[in-house]
Amino acid sequence: MNLEHANQENVEFMIETIKTKLRMASGAAMQASHFSVEQYEDIKDLYDVVESKNKFSISEVEALVSELGKLRKK
Template identity: 75%
Template sequence: MRNLNEPTHENVEFMIDTIKTKLRMATAAAMQASNFNMDKYEDIKDLYDIVAGKDKFSISEVEALVSELGQLRNK
């Protein structure tokens, strides 16, 4: 079992990949784990927890989650 309380690059990669998979993102290639700073780790984990906790998402939920993920990317 992965310890996501540890802020590591590997955990960021795992969480971003899980989010992309669960949301079936059409633009998943644009969301590489390397595009995120470790200082946003807690925000990424919060988003991951939301996504990991649900099986289905409405279109508006997907749009909101993808938007939030986009805000966390490096500018």
């Protein structure tokens, strides 16, 4: 997938990938449609961090989920 273009499809792909890699138990509450293309660069930064690692500590997961929560549409 080409993530160079800021569009809703790419936002949804990145959010779903982040949820899967973090094995989010509350993933259903974090729907990709709750995120806007306006936060594309921030979401891409989080996506890059998640993709760069295979394992995460509990505190890392909490921090990443917290950042995702801040990016949700109000």
